[in-house]
Amino acid sequence: MKAPKRAYRVLALAATAAIFLSGCGGANDKPAANPSEDAVLTLASGVEPQSLDPAMSREAQFVQYFQPVFDTLIRRDSNGDLQPMLATKWDIAKDGKALTLTLREGVKFTDGGDVTAEAVKGNLDRFKAAGGPLAGALGAVESVDVLDPATVKLNLSTPDPALPYALGGPSGYIQSPANFDAATVDTQPVGSGPYELDRSATTPGSQYTFVKNEDYWDKDLVKFAKIVIKPIKDENARFNAVRSGQADGMIATAKTVKAAESAGVTVKMVPGDWQGLTLLDRAGKLSPELGKVEVRQAINYAIDKDAILKNVAQGFGKTTSQVFGPSSSAFVESLDGAYSYDVDKAKALLKEAGLANGFTLKMPTSSDMDPALAPAIKDQLAKVGITVDWVDIPSAQYQPEQQSGTYAAAFTAFGQPVVAWSAVNSMVTENAPWNVFHSSTPETKTLIADVLASDEDAAGAKLAELNKYLVDNAWFAPWYRIDQPYFISKNVTVTVQNGQPVPSIYNFAPAK
């Protein structure tokens, strides 16, 4: 392809006439005059925000749409450690039932108002009451007291080890109280962040433009004159945007990495989801077979994780048997190898459970899953005698279907939060949204209670114990943790954000 390139171009130019001439100089061949002054960061996002109201916001990929406008109370640095932002200091009460925040003084919203304790209280109250997607993150917060203009106290009904970390995300976005009741609260966000939304250069579903907040209190966080985020759902289209210089960053999948490298795109990796089966019905309500621990263990042994990791995740990741990631305090390294591929053992376990002749397991699948996964799982479970009956679900309904209690098990991919409690709260506690059948055993109850009763250091050990219990009892059948690729163009540099599939806005900088 190298030699005739010039000829192609000449031909094409001749053939396609003048209209191209005016638009030929793309972003790629124009060196930025002064990167820090007028640099533009263009990101191709895989998601599109439903609303720019913080109360309606979500974690993960969505943060890139909110971080430019809103400061969080606490900032998660790229390691996932907490750093001061609007709050300069935070203290957890001894019994874990209160969190006191000391606020930075002199910070102003872009509408001119001050960031005060009242404003923070207003935001927290509103976030909890609005019933947004993450309202549960403040579930433990009973009330918020304004102690003085620079201090707020969050009173908790029960200890919540994940709360400070949560305040580094959506529940910690602070918007101007003047905007609370504005009709445009969803579309014209007003915060104290490093950038402001330029509504005139914004088209929902196609482009969101943020311009530099000239008066921002921390100049170090403002590295671009403008940030443009384009929601592009199709990975190929995102990749084309980055390859052709129309975008500087994008979230990707393992299967594109090789092509990206050969196209000269920089590939960054961050520890990502754990993938595998979630054995939702460990209580055996829907599928009595799954109620038996031997069966769940057999499923863990039956899957050739290495083969799937190699083929589907292209080897970018590490096999595991636990749902907690290395950066969380619940992580127990040895549990990664708790279940290794062993067909005979799986068969033996099934026999032990009285299911020597196997059984049928109905699971949902959708086009969002890698096409190789469903057949591979079916094939491998068939080898131990379990027949998988895949039911095709339209991709948008896939996750709701999993949570609807229709299926005893499902293929899932979950993030591995830095704070272990977040994972517990999402998957293990009795009313956790992903504990679909509200499974609970005396052991889990005790361990969870112990975790909440312990201080930070002791909690780690208890969480590890809970982890071990979940692995031993095979509540899940994790296969591996993937490395999540993120592609950037030559125009920017980035530091990946631990615990988040895409880097935070603060992590980007113009290339020198």
Next chain:
Amino acid sequence: MTQALEPATAAPKSASAQRQGLGSRIASSPMAAISLGVLAFIVLAVILAPLLTRFDPSVSDIGQALLGPSPEHWLGTDSAGRDVFSRIVYGGRITLGGAALALIVAMAIGVTTGLFAGYFGGALDSSVDWVSNLLIALPNIMILLAVRAAWGSNVWLSMTVFGVLMAPGFHRLVRAIVSGVRNELYVDAARVSGLSLTRILGRHVLVAIRAPIIIYAALAGVVVIGVQSGLDFLGLGDVTVPSWGTMLNEALVNLYIAPGLMLWPGIALGVVNAALIIFGNSLRDALEDRPRVRRRSTSSAKQSAKKNDAVTPAAPEPAAFAGGQSPVPGFDEVPDGSVLAVRGLRVGYPSADGIKDVVNGVSLGVRRGEILGLVGESGSGKTQTAWAILGLLPSGGRVTGGTIEIAGQSLPGLSKGAMRSMLGKKVAYIPQEPMSNLDPSFKIGFQLVEPLRKQLGLSAKDAKAKALAMLDRVGIADPQRTFDSYPHQISGGMAQRVLIAGAVACDPDVLIADEPTTALDVTVQAEVLDLLRELQKEKDMAVVMVTHNFGVVADLCDRVAVMKLGQIVEQNTVEVLFANPQHPYTRMLLEAGLEDKTPRTRLLRPVDEPLQEAAL
């Protein structure tokens, strides 16, 4: 997916074009036969999938993923380690089966409603039409996705729904043909024969729409396959069943690590699409491009038989008297001073066995102020001779021999531009059927003014004045009104006057009139003949009057030439020829006339009759 289908594309011009069995038509077109063969082969392979493949299309071995072709896996394996060949073969069951289902549903609905709506018309027609407008206006993709969201992923369900959405295409196609067929005389004949409605619809109407439906279905098949595999490709289908679309979807996911996966499902889709399109197109061409016997509207049927020779000759009516008699001496005489002189003219058309001559050495000449009648039955080549003189033979036809001279200018070999400048000014043409010879889309005035400006270089104003004067001259009572009318707003007699005005407007030396009164009522005919006679005198033109009517010849012509099977058999002045016909054919023609015959007696000797016409 973005292909729209229009019934008219697939429909032949008329149901009466179907004068040949469907099977033989397919067989007669090699492209159609080959593409049908390819389709049949693929369908057979897909049906026999279990015999052809050694692997279950959905059994995977992830350890064997993305292998290249091997004796075991002929086309390699996919990203889950499934055998690509068996997935292609089994996938065809879903893709082609789904398409077939959609087509069957669309046909079942569309053909039924089209049949009844087209046959009965009225309120039934308009209500079905409204529903079909609704279905066309509904965005197909959204409906399919909504159905999928409502009732789950199921290729058979969604293809059934898609069939319903496609039904309007068949409905419109069938409705249009049936409402045409309904007025065909053979349907009337069937009704008069006492056939029941179901029998008429089944035996007479359905037969006429069979070929167009098949053509349309072939092209609609391409659309269905496109939509179905497109949806699967986008991940909007059922991923648990193998189809060519889901294979493409898998290929897209693995685009950068195994681009080859695109290949086989792509080829399968391409081959089927190409076969369908080529089948449809060549079947349609077989319908359209055959030598066509023109369809006549009921009102113009009078001249229909004569029109046969206006077309690439079909089997000519067998002459009542077997040929063989040599032409009467003087048959090829070209009078001195002829302003139009044709010598040894031959006109040929390509046929299966090379060029076939339909005009076979015709010589004739006309002097200024003289009217020559060119008489003959259908297939005699008289119209072909007229067109050859004008240089306006239909596509395929050409002068294969002889010379034509008009006003000293030798025509064959003349450049197109030079010929064009002769037309209208040196030689002009009055056609047979007035209505079909005026462009229905333009006002009459425009059609008169346009050539005046072009040929005489008149200004718009002068051309209009001249056109109005001409209309007045040909006896049109209100020239301005006619000038501003569209052709369908005036009567046939008036239209013929307009055409005569157009022909003589540039004062041509020679006027070729091809059966100018055949389509007219007899009273109008008399008036038009009077007009022609006057104009000819006034402008001192040489006129060739092509006709089959000896009465017209007797009324108008000075001399007459009798044509038979592409040759002139006798030529003389009218007085001599009518009084003393020499050639047996001329005699037979005159004898067949009804003048001076005793009513209710036989016209011909019965003995030789069955023999001749039996010679098919």
Next chain:
Amino acid sequence: MISYIFRRIGSGIALVAAASFIVFALMLANSEHVARNILGDQASVEQLAAKQAELGLNDPMILQYLHWLLGAVQGDLGQSWFNAESVSYLLATRVPVTLSIAVGTVIISTVISVVVGIVAALYRGWLDKLLQVVSVAGLVFPGFWLALVLVVKVSIDWGLVPATGYTPFGESLSGWLLSLTLPVFSLAIGAVAGLSQQVRSATIAVLEMDYVRTLRSRGLSEASVLFRHVLRNAAPPTLTVMSLNFIALMSGAVMIERVFALPGLGSIAVDATGVGDIPIVVGAVVISVVIVVIVNLLIDLINGWLNPKVRLS
């Protein structure tokens, strides 16, 4: 004439009402996961129930439809459930994209088809055969496949046009043209295949008409015969195919929109249908039916103008 237009508009309104009802009913048939889709996987059961009630999903279907209809007749298509914007605004941002693609495709494919079809009709023979082969080839390759190839070659390897996205007309004319070039081209190739055949057939049919011979006999130039008389008479069936192509493009361009990340009507409708954003889906259907009705009316009026015989009284 005026009464004809009014009658057509009336029938169009009935079409819109029927279409919206059908889609509404279909969408409501599976709306159980809408709240979950809106609130995400971390939402609690109580939150879901509250959302469900807030959206009115607990009301009887007919009531929900009437509620929507009441708003719609006042020009209010409601609020998207998945986006904070009003349906009208969201669709207003999408319609120009889709119209640009659809109109562009129709124009380009028509220009090419008319040239190709007429050349084929005039010269027949091997040239005709060749053009037929080429046009068949255009249908063999699916548009999305073509688009995938084109984007890599033309945009990425050669850098001639942007690989993704849509530049609004108002922002930059050249940007707008460039962003449309590839999508329109990949759609037009398929459209040309069908349309050029149609033009060819129609042209051949008109060329065989008696009046063409008569016009030639008056010494009119071939160009005048062809471009004035033949084209005008061949136009109505061609226009009908064009309008059907256009209708198909209103939602059928979704694959191309996906490949080029174009924010068109098709992609928003597909996404909205998937997640169950009923106001958007119904709104999109209403918009596209309205456009279809308008286009059909225009085509019929043009056909009437072209063909005085069917001119509507």
Next chain:
Amino acid sequence: MSAPLLQVSNLVTEYPVKGWRKPPVRVLKGINLDVKAGETVGLVGESGSGKTTIGRAVLGLAPVSEGSITFNGQDISHLSGAARRQVSRDIQVVFQDPYTSLNPAMTIADILSEPLIVQGKGKAEARAKVAGLLERVHLPADAGTRLPREFSGGQRQRVAIARALAMEPKLIVCDEPVSALDLSTQARVLDLFLEIQEQTGVAYLFISHDLAVVRHLSHRVCVLYRGEVMEMGDAAEVTENPKNDYTRRLLMASPIADPVRQRQRRQERLAMAATASTA
């Protein structure tokens, strides 16, 4: 005198006109005529005179708005369905256009046997009858296996006549059956009509625009103009000494295949037109 076979009394046919409250078009304005058994009645008129509509009304293909059509004593004006099919045994048709009156997709034998089978004849019986019919119209026996397109116009018209004869009708409506044929073919088909009438005693309602053809075949002639009967009477009388002005005009307008006599006739016609316009 016996009752006529066909009695058309005060026949009015109207067609609705598209559009709101537009009055219907009156194509026939009270036609009276009759056909006796074994008789040929010629209907002559120019286009728009309504002659074809009369034939179609008799055949049940055009509506009877007012008046009545009686056949064999039975009022057949408004028959439908089975009753109409019963009558069709006795009233048959030969249409104008030999190219569209035969179904192009059916063989001649199928075309001819179809009405027989419909009327309850067995297949074998029908086939046997087809051979006889072909013979009667002087077509070779093997013609039955062929398709209409393999025949010339005249031969097709013979097939159409055979089809009409298949039912052994009492009346055949002949709607311009020879106007699409060449002169020599026309002569042979006219001879066939005469021959068949001699053999079977069938009555003809013979519709044509050509006065000469009508005169040659008919016992009585009926001249139509714009939906009204101008003149009806003995064929020779009407066609040679017309009483009606219109009939006279019609007669004078048709040219004679003899230059001398035609010149005379032309003079007469022009003179007549001149007096008409001065009058």
